[in-house]
Amino acid sequence: MLNTNQQNSSCAFAEQIVSYLYGEANSREKTKFEAHLKNCPGCADELAGFGFVRSSVQKWHKEFLQLETPVMEFPLHQSPETIVTVTNKRSWFAELRQLFTLSPTWATAATAFAVLAVCVGLALVGLNFINKTDVAENKDNLPEKSISYPAIEKKTEQPQEINISEETAKQNSPDKISKPFEEKSEIENTPRVAPKNSIAKVLNKTKRAPKNETVAQNSNNLKAVRKVKDINNINKTAVAKNRQVPKLTEFDEVEDNSLRLSDLMAEVENE
Template sequence: MVNEMFDSGNGPRGCGSETTLVSYLYGEMEGRERRSFESHLEDCDLCAEEIASFSSLRISLGAIRNEFSATESPSTSVPETPANRGWLEPLAAFFGPLGVRPAVGVAAFTLLLLVGAFAVSYLFTGVGTEEIAEDVPPVTEPLESDVPVSEPKRNELIAEEDVEEMSESEQDTSASDNEVRQPQKVNVKRKSRGPASAPRRSIEQIAENTEPPTLSEAAAEDLDDDSLRLTDLFTETSED
């Protein structure tokens, strides 16, 4: 404030001790210089008036300070919010005492994580796919001797035997029917248009030369049948 007064031209006029007055008011003068300025104040009325005006201002400022010093200054407490620490800060704190830079520490930690993950996956999955394919044994098909064969029951065996016997008997009957029912071709000479009987002598001779076939029961039943046969048709036509 004193400096502003002197800079604005409000300092003591007609006296060249303006700078010395400011130093005296601020208590910057000591010893011999202070005593010489005090002797100057006794002779210079302008400097004495300036010092008196500043002293009254100083007293008023002190009174104001004493007035407000009785009141207690309110205590203000600002709540401290904890700073959110990232996951990199613990790593930096861990690698800090070791003399490693945070970036290098983070890279090393990431590399360790990758190596650990690869090791765990290798342990749990075992060998690779190519080695697994090589270790798998070839699939062997079961042999016929290894397959359990269920023995047929007694009823099934009997049924199979009956079927075989029936098939054999049917074959015999069909063969006998073919042998008996198929007539021999006989050349019959007709002299006139009248009815001519077939030469029975040749048929009897053929029957004597041929051995009688052995017939089964089914064939015998067919022979006993009185139904119309092929030979009867031939005899009827020959008689006509």
């Protein structure tokens, strides 16, 4: 317990300062103290200082006045003995705060565990992403390899076509017929390379042949073109099979060239 007498001012009016400050001094005490204040700068200074302290505390009191009185939550109809359990009841906020302030060690351990879990999770996600990327790259490579098989099949169906076009080309422009053979061999050796310069291209060359041809040559051409037409139908079915391949490849360009063959047919028939 504090010995307050030792801390009082040396002035005999020390206790009367608080009575005067809080307005609880009677008129006689008030008059006497005011007379003392004129001759005691120490008491005047203390009175001013206490006034400042009191005004500061009163501002805090104003904050309290805005608070609502708590509603008592205990059943008065119960006997005092049975209300023991209610005593331990705390607000949810207090419970929550206690949970997190109970043990700094526990909080540290929980935080460390959470950070570790997040790191492991991120690592797993990263590995999964890398695996997916590898699989996607493999998928990009696979269709080209798989497509090479129908390409080869297509080439096996084409020798007739090439021979026919060769005959035609011999009659029209013999200097140009060696190219398809060279390209064919290249295609067979490198199945991934699409047959850009296939029979359709050769026929395009025949399309540009000079118009002053003889009738015999025209009849030969017609025969050759009919055979080419039959082979073209076979090519169309082959192209239709190729369309089933999931990825669009250069074989579709063959189909485009074959469409141009139909233009040639129309032109030849017109002639």
